[in-house]
Amino acid sequence: METHRDIEALIGMMARLPGLGPRSARRAVLHLVKRRDTQLLPLAELMTEVGRAVRTCLNCGNLATGDICGICATETRANGQICVVEDVADLWAMERAHVFEGRYHVLGGTLSPLDDVGPDDLAIPKLRDRIAAEGVDEVILALNATVEGQTTAHYVSRELAPTGVRVSGLAQGVPVGGELDYLDDGTLRAALSSRKPF
DSSP: OHHHHHHHHHHHHHHTSTTOOHHHHHHHHHHHHHTIIIIIHHHHHHHHHHHHHOEEOTTTOOEESSSSOHHHHOGGGOSSEEEEESSHHHHHHHHHHTOOOSEEEEOSSOOBGGGTBOGGGSSHHHHHHHHHHTTOOEEEEOOOSSHHHHHHHHHHHHHHGGGTOEEEEOOTTSOTTOOGGGSOHHHHHHHHHTOEEO
């Protein structure tokens, strides 16, 4: 049965998504197939469109529909501050909380020898270039409070020392082992407003 094989393939693809296992993926696919015209086909169309249009901002690493994202293109965001985050999800969490008015820089991960992620795999050289080019006077390291996040924060801080830029990190509010994408807006606001020198 060709159709059954296609549905099983779709379930397999959905099961790879974060937060979905095989059972959840099966339920989601069955739900979509039952609502083919109102949900499945519009979703497929939208996913195709997003796949074609969305790319990585050449400046900060955010997602955008052009070469430069809306945050980097907004002149009022050029306030001398860059908030360094691990991933786009963390950038979106900060934006959702409305606690930061500057620009961002997405590292693209954290240092992790076990996962074979070293300094060359992160966007640290681009960050150094931006500090000089954009007249940055403060870099805020808003990395996850995990061992990898804090190791990366210390490494980035050391790498930026020759630039003379002030480097700070998030303070109270971010629990050890916590990830920014899961924090509420109040916690993010408190952590950003009481940041400390690194």
